Amino acid sequence: MTTARETAAVPGIGGPAVPAPGGPAVPDPARPGPAVPRPPVAPERAAPAARPRAAGYRTDLDGLRGVAIALVVVFHIWMGRVSGGVDVFLVLAGFFFTASLLRRAESGGGISIRERVAGLARRLLPALVLVLAVVAGYVVLTQPYTQWTEIAAQTQASLLYYQNWYLAFSWADYLAADPSVSPLQHLWSMSLQGQFYLAALLGIAALAWSCRALGRPAATRPVVAFVLALLTAASFVYAARGVGLHQGWNYYDSFARAWELLAGALVAVVLPGLNLPRVARVLLALAGAVLVAACGWVVNGSAMFPGPAALIPVGATIALILAGQNLRTAELPLPNRLLAAPVAVRLGEMAYALYLWHWPLLIFVLGHLGDAKIGLRAGLAVLGVSLVLAYLTHRFVEEPLRAPAAARTPKAEYGRRAVAALGVTVLAVTVGAQVFTSLSPARPMQDLDALRYPGAEALVGGAPTPDAPMRPSVLEAGADNAYPTRDGCIADWDTREVITCAYGDPDAERTIAVVGNSHSEHWVPALDILGRENGVRIAVYLKMGCPLTVAEETSYKGQSIPDCRDWSLEVIDRLGVDRPDWVFTTGTRPKPLTGDETPDDYVQVWSRLSEHGLNIIAMRDTPWLRRDGVRYRAIDCLADKGDRHSCGMRRVDAFDPANPADGPAASFPNVFTLDLTDAVCEPDICPVVIGNTLVYHDEHHLTASYSRSLAPELGRRLGPILGWW
Structure with a gap:
C-alpha cells in the first residue's frame, strides 16, 4: 500500500503559458489562454482546446510536467515509492506563478489581487469540485457510515486548501483513523500550492506597491529576489532540521515544503539575467533528465523529503529550466527536445486532471481487492480509466470554464454555474456534517454493568453473556x-x-x-x-x-x-x-x-x-487487525454488516x-x-466483540x-x- 508520503503534487497550474518579456514562458492564471489575440468565434462553436501558443512558449516544460505526472502515477500504482514528481511540480509552480506576477508588476499596470484570485479559481476549482463530489458520493454509497465523518472533514479541508495541515495533525494523532489510505490524501499538495499562490500574490503585490510608492519601481525585482532568497534559506534549514525531529509532520508542513516552491520562484526572478554557454546547457539538461528519472529509485523520499535529499529533484528541475532558457525548440539540448515531444506535452496538459483522478481510483480498487498491492492487470485498468477521466475532465470541464466572463460561451457559463452550485453543495454538506458531529460528540464510556457486559470474563471465566447491545457502539468507540x-x-x-x-x-x-x-x-x-x-x-x-x-x-x-x-x-x-x-x-x-x-x-x-x-x-x-497485511478498523467492518467473528482475525494470523x-x-x-492471548482470542478466531463489549x-x-x-x-x-x- 502506498503511504502518506507517496502522494503527488498539483502539476503547476496545469494550463497554457505565455512568455514574459525577454524571459521564459510562464502561465498566467488570470487569463484563459495565451496572451495573443484570438479570432472571434461563434458562441456555440468555440474550441478552447485548440488555442495558439505564443512565441517562446516552453513546450519542454509542459513535457516535463507530463513526464513527472507519469512517474507519479506509475510509482503510486506499482512501486510503492515516492517518485520525486511532487518536487518537480512544486518547483514549476513557484517558477511559473512568480514569473507571471513579476511580468505584471514590471508592466506598470500593477497586480490585481482580485483578478488573480479569480483566475486561479477558474483554473483550479472546477476539476477539484468535480472529483471531490464523485469521491464523496462513492464513499457514501459504498463505504460504511463510520467513515463518512472522516471523508467529510477531508473534503472540507481539500476544498478550503488546508488538507496538508489536516493530515499533519492526523499523523500527530496516534489514535486517528489511518490517513495513509484516504482517497483524498493526495490533495495535501494542492493545498500547499494554494497557500503559496495566495502568499506569493499578496507578498509580491505588496513589495511592488512599496517600490512604486517610494519612486523606485525598477527595484522591484532585486527586492523580491532578496526576500525570496531569505525565505528559501530559512525554509530549507527548517526542513532539514525537521527530518531529524519529526519527519511525519515535516512532510506536510507548509513552511518545510516552501523552499521547493521558493526555489522555483527565485529562478524566475533571476533567470532573465542569465546567459549560459551551450556546453553548460547540455550538461544541465543531461543531469536534470537523468536525476528526474532516477530520483524515485535512489532516494527514499517518504523518509527524507523535503529535507536536503529533495535537492535532487529540485535541482534537476531547475537544471532543465536553465538549459532551455531563451532557446527555440529546435535549439534545445536533446533532453529538452525529447520533453517537447507531442506525447509528453499532451500528457502535461492533462497533468492536473490526471493527478486528481488517479489516487482515489487506486485507493478504491485496492479497497475492493482487499490487498496492499495491485497487480499488473488491475494497475493497467486504474491507469487507463484515470487517463480517460483526465482527458474528459480537461476537455469538457477545465478548458471551457477557464475563460473569464467576457469570453465565456453560453454553455461554458451554464457549466460554471453548475460547478459553483456543486461546490457550494459539497461545502455545505461537509460543514453540516462537522457541525452535527460537534454537537453530539462521542464521550468516554462509564463503567459497564458487569452482568450485562462481562467482556473478557465471558471468554476466560465462563461468565454468561445476556442479550444486550454492544458497548461501546461503533459511534462511541473513538x-x-x-x-x-x-x-x-x-x-x-x-x-x-x-x-x-x-x-x-x-x-x-x-x-x-x-x-x-x-x-x-x-x-x-x-x-x-x-x-x-x-x-x-x-x-x-x-x-x-x-x-x-x-x-x-x-x-x-x-x-x-x-x-x-x-x-x-x-x-x-x-x-x-x-x-x-x-x-x-x-x-x-x-x-x-x-x-x-x-x-x-x-x-x-x-x-x-x-x-x-x-x-x-x-x-x-494484542492482535493488530489485518488481512493480507492490510489493516482495518473493527467499527468499519461491523458497520458494514459484519459480525464479531467475520470482522475478527484468525488466531494463527495474529500469533x-x-x-x-x-x-x-x-x-x-x-x-x-505474561500472555493473555486466551483473554482476547478464541481457539480459532480473535473476535472484535466479546461479552457484549467491543x-x-x-x-x-x-x-x-x-x-x-x-x-x-x-x-x-x-x-x-x-x-x-
Missing part, C-alpha cells in the same frame, strides 16, 4: 480510549519530554511503571483497577508510536520517529532513579504479515533495565504458536513474560471498556509473579 490519552499523560509525536502520571493508588508505596507506547498504555484501565483494589501505584512513562527502544532507527507505519531513542534512553535512566518495583512493557510485536516476534532490540532494553536492577513484566501484544518472548526471557532471571476502538488498540474487563484475569495472572495478593 472516545473509549485509555486514560493517559484522555489526560494528556502520553507524549505525542512532537513531544520529546518524558511525561509521567500516576493511576491506581497514587499514594501507595509499591509501584508498577507502565512504559513504552500505546500498546502498553491500553492496559492502564485494567492496571488502574488492580492498583486501586490492592494498594499499588501505576506510574506511566509513555510516548505515541515509541516502544521502549535503544535502536538507532524507530518507525511507525513506515515513518521515522527520530526522537524515540533519545526519549527511551532518558526513560531508562529515569527508571533507574525512580526505582519502581516492576516495569510493565510489551514484549512482542506483530510481524509484517502473520504471527508475532520479539525483536532483538526489546532484548537489549531488558538488558539495560537489568543493569539498573529492575524487574520486568513483558506482556505479549505464533508459542510466545516468542519466552525464549529470550529465559536468559534474564528478572524478566517475566474489543478495539480502532485497528489495534483495546477499548478502555474491554481493558477494564481484563482486570480480573490480569490480576489472577499477575498475583503469583508480584506476590502482592
Whole structure:
C-alpha cells in the first residue's frame, strides 16, 4: 500500500503559458489562454482546446510536467515509492506563478489581487469540485457510515486548501483513523500550492506597491529576489532540521515544503539575467533528465523529503529550466527536445486532471481487492480509466470554464454555474456534517454493568453473556480510549519530554511503571483497577508510536520517529532513579504479515533495565487487525454488516504458536513474560466483540471498556509473579 508520503503534487497550474518579456514562458492564471489575440468565434462553436501558443512558449516544460505526472502515477500504482514528481511540480509552480506576477508588476499596470484570485479559481476549482463530489458520493454509497465523518472533514479541508495541515495533525494523532489510505490524501499538495499562490500574490503585490510608492519601481525585482532568497534559506534549514525531529509532520508542513516552491520562484526572478554557454546547457539538461528519472529509485523520499535529499529533484528541475532558457525548440539540448515531444506535452496538459483522478481510483480498487498491492492487470485498468477521466475532465470541464466572463460561451457559463452550485453543495454538506458531529460528540464510556457486559470474563471465566447491545457502539468507540490519552499523560509525536502520571493508588508505596507506547498504555484501565483494589501505584512513562527502544532507527507505519531513542534512553535512566518495583512493557510485536516476534532490540532494553536492577513484566501484544497485511478498523467492518467473528482475525494470523518472548526471557532471571492471548482470542478466531463489549476502538488498540474487563484475569495472572495478593 502506498503511504502518506507517496502522494503527488498539483502539476503547476496545469494550463497554457505565455512568455514574459525577454524571459521564459510562464502561465498566467488570470487569463484563459495565451496572451495573443484570438479570432472571434461563434458562441456555440468555440474550441478552447485548440488555442495558439505564443512565441517562446516552453513546450519542454509542459513535457516535463507530463513526464513527472507519469512517474507519479506509475510509482503510486506499482512501486510503492515516492517518485520525486511532487518536487518537480512544486518547483514549476513557484517558477511559473512568480514569473507571471513579476511580468505584471514590471508592466506598470500593477497586480490585481482580485483578478488573480479569480483566475486561479477558474483554473483550479472546477476539476477539484468535480472529483471531490464523485469521491464523496462513492464513499457514501459504498463505504460504511463510520467513515463518512472522516471523508467529510477531508473534503472540507481539500476544498478550503488546508488538507496538508489536516493530515499533519492526523499523523500527530496516534489514535486517528489511518490517513495513509484516504482517497483524498493526495490533495495535501494542492493545498500547499494554494497557500503559496495566495502568499506569493499578496507578498509580491505588496513589495511592488512599496517600490512604486517610494519612486523606485525598477527595484522591484532585486527586492523580491532578496526576500525570496531569505525565505528559501530559512525554509530549507527548517526542513532539514525537521527530518531529524519529526519527519511525519515535516512532510506536510507548509513552511518545510516552501523552499521547493521558493526555489522555483527565485529562478524566475533571476533567470532573465542569465546567459549560459551551450556546453553548460547540455550538461544541465543531461543531469536534470537523468536525476528526474532516477530520483524515485535512489532516494527514499517518504523518509527524507523535503529535507536536503529533495535537492535532487529540485535541482534537476531547475537544471532543465536553465538549459532551455531563451532557446527555440529546435535549439534545445536533446533532453529538452525529447520533453517537447507531442506525447509528453499532451500528457502535461492533462497533468492536473490526471493527478486528481488517479489516487482515489487506486485507493478504491485496492479497497475492493482487499490487498496492499495491485497487480499488473488491475494497475493497467486504474491507469487507463484515470487517463480517460483526465482527458474528459480537461476537455469538457477545465478548458471551457477557464475563460473569464467576457469570453465565456453560453454553455461554458451554464457549466460554471453548475460547478459553483456543486461546490457550494459539497461545502455545505461537509460543514453540516462537522457541525452535527460537534454537537453530539462521542464521550468516554462509564463503567459497564458487569452482568450485562462481562467482556473478557465471558471468554476466560465462563461468565454468561445476556442479550444486550454492544458497548461501546461503533459511534462511541473513538472516545473509549485509555486514560493517559484522555489526560494528556502520553507524549505525542512532537513531544520529546518524558511525561509521567500516576493511576491506581497514587499514594501507595509499591509501584508498577507502565512504559513504552500505546500498546502498553491500553492496559492502564485494567492496571488502574488492580492498583486501586490492592494498594499499588501505576506510574506511566509513555510516548505515541515509541516502544521502549535503544535502536538507532524507530518507525511507525513506515515513518521515522527520530526522537524515540533519545526519549527511551532518558526513560531508562529515569527508571533507574525512580526505582519502581516492576516495569510493565510489551514484549512482542506483530510481524509484517502473520504471527508475532520479539525483536532483538526489546532484548537489549531488558538488558539495560537489568543493569539498573529492575524487574520486568513483558506482556505479549494484542492482535493488530489485518488481512493480507492490510489493516482495518473493527467499527468499519461491523458497520458494514459484519459480525464479531467475520470482522475478527484468525488466531494463527495474529500469533505464533508459542510466545516468542519466552525464549529470550529465559536468559534474564528478572524478566517475566505474561500472555493473555486466551483473554482476547478464541481457539480459532480473535473476535472484535466479546461479552457484549467491543474489543478495539480502532485497528489495534483495546477499548478502555474491554481493558477494564481484563482486570480480573490480569490480576489472577499477575498475583503469583508480584506476590502482592
